Amino acid sequence: MRELTYSEAIREALVEEMRRDANVFLMGEDVGTFGGVWGVSHGMLDEFGPERVRDTPISEIAIVGAGLGAAMMGMRPVVEIMFGDFLMCAGDQIVNQVAKARFMSGGKADVPLTIRVTSGAPGSAAAQHSQSPESWFMNIPGIKIVAPALPADAKGLLKTAIRGEDPVLFFEHKMLYAEKGPVPDDADFTVPFGVASVVREGVDVTVVGVGNMVLKALKAAAQLAEQGIRVEVIDPRTLVPLDKETLIRSVQKTSRVVIAHEAHLRSGPAAEIAAVLAEEAIEYLDGPIVRVGAKNVPLPYSPILEQFVLPDVSDIVAAVASFWKR
DSSP, X not given: OOEEEHHHHHHHHXXXXXXXXXXXXXXXXXXXXXXOTTSTTTTHHHHHOTTTEEEOOSOHHHHHHHHHXXXXXXOEEEEEESOGGGGGGGHHIIIIIITTHHHHTTTOOOOOOEEEEEESOOSSOOTTSOOOOGGGGTTSTXXXXXXXXXXXXXXXXXXXXXXXXXXXXXXXEXXXXXXXXXXXXXXXXXXXXXOOEEEEOOSSEEEEEOTTHHHHHHHHHHHHHTTTOOEEEEEOSEEESOOHHHHHHHHHHHSOEEEEEEEESTTSHHHXXXXXXXXXXGGGOSSOOEEEEEOSSOOOSSHHHHHHHSOOXXXXXXXXXXXXXX
């Protein structure tokens, strides 16, 4: 397989799905002329024109609301929200309309709406442009939540989201856009929701990573291998639905688990994963469930302070090492 960056893989998925289905279109702030603030849709305006690559006003609630209306009328909109922090501006549409439309219509209304959202800290973007809001919406029934870490998964999961009949929040970590990896050259390549990936096999400790923490978990696993500790790294890929079976099988094998995400530690995605393992796999565990996440303070602008607040490879290494210090 050829190698693509994460950004290229997402663009390829969008282009292939728009060529495949005339009902698919992209809308968001600056997605047309400028190719989006992150450059993901660069060049798409030239091929598909302004009707299908639509620049919008700076109003997240209007963007998501228009996407919902289009989806309910038979279109397959892909909405881009340039910073996950701004999801709160569209909170009423997402929580009270998008998530509930199918249920409140008695199942008559499909909502094939994909909301692409950037998340995470890109480096000194400060408190209002650096958050990881995935867990904010895990409490809302009716929305699927996707957080791919690898380029191939980004492509395959995005195509699955676009082809589905339910609303999807598709989180793209800003620091992953330049990461390269093998991606199948297949216009029908998809990745199913609710199926985790074992990205590195091991027998001593399970490390579950969310988003960019998958790559940091792999680096931590390589360091720990030098100490003779064999780490299994799991990427859930989708947080809703969550593949509980793969997580439980891994814990059955290793008896120890660390869960890492960039979101603030309190009530982050790890809290739900830990609860599942505590309820359904506690008998397999030989120690406590350990979580790694950002400290519970707003993200600072200062690079030094930001590094202090955010979790890193060393935090995962220390969390794994803690099992042998007890």
